[in-house]
Amino acid sequence: MTTVSLSSKDQLTIPRNLLDQLGLTAGSRLQVSVDAQGRLMLVPAHHEPEELFRNHPQVKRVLSLDDMERAIAAAVARQRP
Incomplete structure (x- = not known):
């Protein structure tokens, strides 16, 4: 485990070896959180959530949760021998 220090700013x-291991470069973004044990978690943010949907077509039909559950059950039933 590597120890780092918090600067006056x-x-x-x-450390470089960790940056290299994660493929991070200047300007890389990290998602930051604290887990249940009080540990600081830094996770590379390879995509911003809005970027994932930027070029997708607009949703034209909205399904209720019941509709989705029925569709899943029907698909499962079709796959059973």
């Missing part, structure tokens, strides 16, 4: 410097 409240910044962390991630």
